[in-house]
Amino acid sequence: MEKGGEWFSKLGTEGSGGTKIFCISGHVTKPGVFELPLGTPFKKVLEMAGGIRSGRKLKAVIPGGTSMKILSADAAMNMNMSYEDIAKMGSALGSGGVIIMDDSTCMVSALCHMMRFYEEESCGQCTPCREGAGWMWRILDRVVKRKATFSDINLLSDVTKQIEGHTICAFGEGSAWPVQGLLRHFRKEIESRCRDEPLIKKKI
DSSP states (O other): OOSHHHHHHTTSOSSSOSEEEEEEEESBSSOEEEEEETTEEHHHHHHHTTSBGGGOOEEEEEBTBTTSOOEEHHHHHTOEESHHHHHHTTSOOTTOEEEEEETTOOHHHHHHHHHHHHHHHOOSOSHHHHHHHHHHHHHHHHHHTTOOBHHHHHHHHHHHHHHTTOSSSTHHHHHHHHHHHHHHHSHHHHHTTOBOOOOOOOOO
């Protein structure tokens, strides 16, 4: 307040002025809340949180709370924590709730838990959100239990697109975006749990 808005703006980048409060949680040694200049490299943020726990490796990052698209480790380690840079990576900074996941994480199970939350919390006013959140959770639940087929993966993708841009508030999109990130960066992990279409027995 004493130094003014121009001074504050220069603490960040040209497109993301000032500082932001980041809440770092998940598989890090020292979870915490940090106020940092926008544009701080993610590598530095990870170092401030003590790095990945127990010597494990980084697998995935959600940069702005569970409603943002998941990023792979490679994408995260090459990004800066600014609105424009994370947008280039295909996600968004959102609330600044940075969730770190190490290489012990089953991405499908993690997303299944998240979708269960969105399925329960949807207010039900918008059909795409009310029905779509349930569809996404049920499909991912089938994948976790190894009862899904490869066609379910395409169905999952279609459901996210039917939700995105078709609801009154952003809650629906917030449920679809993390699944889109999963499909983009961890599709092979989903495929490894699916099977071919069931054979149709011919009547003799």
